[in-house]
Amino acid sequence: MSMSRIRKEVDAALLAFVDRQRPGLLAISPELAPMLGALDALLAGGKRLRPAFCFWGWQAAGGREPREGVVAAAASLELLQASALIHDDVMDSSDTRRGQPSVHRRFQALARAEGWSGHAGPFGEGAAILLGDLCLAWSSEMYETSGVARDLIGPGRQVYDLMRTEVMCGQYLDLLEGVRGAGTVEAALRVVEFKSAKYTIERPLHLGATLAGGSPEVVEALRAYGRPLGIAFQLRDDVLGVFGDPAETGKPAGDDLREGKRTVLIAQTLERADAAGTAVLDRLLGDPGLTPEGVAELRAIIEGTGGLAACEEMIERYAREAADALAAAPVNGEARIALEELAVAATSRQA
């Protein structure tokens, strides 16, 4: 079993689930086809990180074949993620996702192309809210129908439920930081913890290990690896959101700056900026019309103040902590290799 093989099985399970839903939707109305089209397009992209951590957590905790059930349960996390992304893009008014138009933009374009008389803007946002809801509902449906043994699916569900509540609460705290603009590293780190670190890595590992019926020791060891890695992952994502290559991130350059995201990177910069730098940050961060020159100006401040270096140092520290935890974990064979590779993938400077 290799990482790429599991990735293919996750993709196949996801496609099979959506294909099972397709005729039901089209029987309600053929006019639901654009909902399926938007979901297909979104699911065509993505790194399947959450399913990967879930599956390899299962494997690491001694999960036994057949693996079809856990592959489907792990793949269901990708529907949860699709829901979060679709709703996130509405909340942030993002134009693009995974290198394509975001779901609300896609539906706005549909309304305009069809020449429908009503307002395309609210229609697009409404359709995206509903498709996000559908993905959220389908994620639990896919989990429940995954075929995981009855005595394991219940304990797994407790992790799943906790993870959903955590990510939604983390997203609210993120919004709150955005509107309130407190801008401390501590506040930004708390958002990272719940919105991203636990949700992307620690809980998927926790879920996978639980679905394997893993011992408390192995579950805790995996979580101890997942916690710091999750933070490092999000900090890397924040750096890529400012300095990443659009061809790799699937987002226009500096999009996070345009959205005014209150990341740890920004908080690190604000802590170090002088009055002039702070004034520029206040003026340009979150400006929807931010120009390439403005992006360059902000990047210069983030680098010049040492905010970037401080963030890179944190990434390195957390990644090392994760590596140490994995080294000490009672995990062997393919699972150890996969978790090592995933740690690199999650914190790599390539998006």
Place this chain on the structure above:
Amino acid sequence: MSMSRIRKEVDAALLAFVDRQRPGLLAISPELAPMLGALDALLAGGKRLRPAFCFWGWQAAGGREPREGVVAAAASLELLQASALIHDDVMDSSDTRRGQPSVHRRFQALARAEGWSGHAGPFGEGAAILLGDLCLAWSSEMYETSGVARDLIGPGRQVYDLMRTEVMCGQYLDLLEGVRGAGTVEAALRVVEFKSAKYTIERPLHLGATLAGGSPEVVEALRAYGRPLGIAFQLRDDVLGVFGDPAETGKPAGDDLREGKRTVLIAQTLERADAAGTAVLDRLLGDPGLTPEGVAELRAIIEGTGGLAACEEMIERYAREAADALAAAPVNGEARIALEELAVAATSRQA
């Protein structure tokens, strides 16, 4: 057992579930208190129609004590409904719900009251999208942890899953009618079927009867009662949305007209209106600044064309069909009385 007793038990189960979540949220951050506050306020209102149909469907299909499990499973439908209402209000930009500010308006007011520097509008909408997501996640969590016996919760889940997909698809079709403005009775009725009729009555009955392990005959008999009643319920709701007393509907007078909802009532009116009437409808329907005089003008056209009478006639016809189906159903005792009373409550001219 009376209807009011069951209503109290549903309320208690709902409150107990939210109370179990409360400490977890506040442990993530005390700043999540406004999310809980907004949910408490929303759940303080509502007629609990869906839990009632679910519970009495269970009772009618021979469900056996203890009833705690089915009461909690039924109550979980109220969290699903809370999610739908919160997201609906964002999509429609509604200011009020159940006589109070809608959730996004509540968070916008919070941002302004706290003097937060960012944009209150997107913050409010984002917070509402997230609270709706949380309610959707919690509805399935509450269902799964309801305590219904294992051999019944799985078959019930199939109904639950179908219902969620149907209501979300119905809402999309509703949006589509709004933006496209086809305006036929047939298109409006299809929206009613999925967005409202099945979701509010037929599927809750179906779910309850399934959780009782009811025979296929009793399940089908209840659905045959629920289907037409669900349509009559929504048509009544549409009439109340135009002619209802704001003190009872919890919505400002004529709010559905201001939102431009493409209801069966409007479609019936459009079919009958002359050129002058059609021009007024085109001009005023969906005007966010619609005045009381505009509301009166539209009401006069809806009555004058016979649109209202045609809609009332449909309500009567569907309600009679439901009553006939119930009369023929193999249901006795308290359940029959409750279902008769619910049919009246769901189609009454009082909101």
